[in-house]
Amino acid sequence: MNSRLRQIGDLDRVIHEPARLMIVAMLYLVKETDFLYLQGQTDLTKGNLSSHLGKLEEAGYVEIEKTYRGKIPMTVCRLTNKGRASFKAYEAALRGALF
C-alpha cells in the first residue's frame, strides 16, 4: 500500500469527524467566537454542536467560557494551543496523503 495513503490511518480521529472538523476549522481562523456564530456557520443543531464542543473540550482542543452579554448568557469558544497544533498537523497530514 502507498505509504502516503497509509498516513490517512494516522489522522486524528477527534478532528476527523466532519462536524468537529467544521468546528475546529472555524475556530482555527479566529481568536474566539460564540455559540451562535458557530451554529450559523456550521448549520448544526444546538444539541449536536453542544455535544461536539463537549468532545473537543474533553480532548483539550477547545476552551469554553460561559459569560454574560447583558442578561443573556454567552458561550465563548476558542481553540487551545494543543487544538491549534493538532489541526495544523491534521491539515498537513491530509494534504500530504491526498495531494
Add this chain to the structure above:
Amino acid sequence: MPDPLFEARIRAQRYWFRDGLEEITLGIIFLLMGGWTLAQSKEAWFVPGTLIYMLLLLAFAIFVPRIKTALRERITYPRSGYVDQDGGSWLKGRLARALLVATLGLVVTGAAVLALRYAGVASLDLARMVRWVPAVGGIAVCAMSVYVRVRHSLVRFLVVGVFALILGVAASIEYPPTLAFAIFIVGVGCAWLCSGGVTLWNYLRTVPASADET
C-alpha cells in the same frame, strides 16, 4: 480548486461588514473632516473651529472602538453571534495593509505629478497641484473600495468608490481647492453613511435577534 479554509477566513472577515457599522463610522469620520476643512476656510473662526474639530476627531478616534463594541453587543451579537479575529495576525495584516496603502498613495501621487507635468496641464506649482487633491482622494477611495469589492464581494463598496471618483474629479474641475476638498470629503462621508445606513436597516430587517443563549 478553491481553498475552503481561505474562503472561511474571508467569510469571517466579511462578518465585520454585515451590519454596516464600519461604513457608518467611516462616514462620521469623513463628515468631521469635512467640517474641519470648512472651518479652515472661514478665517474668522479658524483657530477655535480647527481646535474644536481636532478635539472632536481625537475623541471620536479614541472612543469609536468602544462605541462600536457597545453597538455590536446590542445589534450584531444577538443576531449573527460574536467573533473576534485573531489579534496577532490581524495586527500584522493591518501593518502590512497600512504599508501597502502608504506605498500606493506615494505611487498614485507620483504618477499624478508626472502625468500633470508631461501632459502640460500644470507646472509643479503648489496651488495648481492642490487643486487636484480631491481627484487623487477619489482615486484612493475608489482603489480601496475596489479592493474590498474584490476581496469580500461587496458591491456596495464599488458603488461608493465610483461615486467618490466622479465626485473628486468633478469637484477638482468645478470648484476652488478648499471648497472642492470640503465638498469631496462631505460627499464621500454622506455616501458612506447612506451605504452603512441602508445596510444596517436591511440587516435589522432580515436577521432576527436570538433571545436565547448565544
